[in-house]
Amino acid sequence: MLYWTLIFLVIAIVAGVLGFGGIASAASGIAKVLFVIFLVLFLVSLIAGRGFAG
Known part of the structure; x- marks a missing residue:
């Protein structure tokens, strides 16, 4: 996604x-x-990853 943005x-x-x-x-x-869209998906994956790890 970031690639296409650039x-x-x-x-x-x-x-x-x-x-x-x-x-x-x-x-x-x-x-x-x-x-x-990239930022939203990044933040969602960051929050989801943090929730399952803890």
């Missing part, structure tokens, strides 16, 4: 540098959503 972030940066504002905006929006 891919879309790089696409957004390259598109922004080249002047493709719409594509850069869409790619950065997708990167933000994927990063939030």
